[in-house]
Amino acid sequence: MSEAILLDGVTRFYEVGDTTVHALDGVSLAIEEKSFTAIVGPSGSGKSTLMALIGCLDVPTSGRILIDGEDTSGMDDDELAYIRNRKIGFVFQHFSLLPKLSALDNVSLPLLYRGTGSRERREKAEEMLERVGLKDRMKHRPSELSGGQKQRVAIARALITEPAIILADEPTGALDSATGREVMDIFHSLHREGHTIVLVTHDQKLASECSRMIGIKDGRVEYDAS
Template structure:
């Protein structure tokens, strides 16, 4: 039996905006298996970012169950959620979110500072991650010395350095030209082929269709006809 690494059961996330209630997610149930390469797609306001934040433990649901790699996150406190974010989920964002004064190696080391390992081991793991994404020769360059594609590769290396169960990418090619974006997608495809669970949040249909499975959202719900 294939293992579900993510399971959402009747998940709702509502926000109160003045006199209105915004139903960002409205009763979503779905499962993602270990090793799947999945895109979460939909127009602006469909609930993509909300779902990403919930899967990544950056937010908690108004109601419903969320299971991440065997742990029900709905009742966890901030410290417990932070542990899951650090150990089980690797994040890649559209704007890279690199620290400008740090080298590529130092940026990748950052998630390991709370892992309790020695300096030498941290540097070695970061160097290995950068080598994996093809940046062995750019370890000591700062972000302003790197191209957009290289910055995103540093961000991918940073996401991988803790060997997370899930790689969660939010519009990872949005700040890149089409050729560089395609190269980054090829990198995600390689990482998935190695057995990693990769989730791509995108409004770009062409990119989303490169994933093996597509989840379509509209108005906070799975689109009609979508099979869970």
């Protein structure tokens, strides 16, 4: 198997006033293609920083990140956006849906950025919503959906560009455990379909269902268990 994600000595420091926060402090990791990895660790340990870096939403202070074999160091914003749009789907804890748009329009948005025509956008968005079991909720706005339904819309939005890699930062953190279970089952089925998945979670039980668990503490890898 080859590596979907490779981090080599990655740091991310923030300057806050006259102190430096070492959010990530020398992380080297290889994440295999088609694997399902859980990232766990206390609040403030650097998990979201790590996900933002892998997702090309942010760039490291030092070190290298390779996505699908491509070195992202030195890429400009357009090049990073291109990688993000082609290879990565992001799912956040609080869904990050646009409140004024229907489920359908939220899901099709990444294709609008890509310049896809309206008919194809609509067809694909319908297909993705059907896949997450929301065919009958396409016209609903986020405020007319439950938490679990909102997260399923967000997953459909992440899938519409057919990304190989899905990054989910505490996707069940705002959901009750039964709804969280349903969302986790969607990630399991995406894993079976061949996606590479990296999931941040506080839930040890959900983490233990993944093929690998990486513990982060104080910006470093504390343990790495397969």
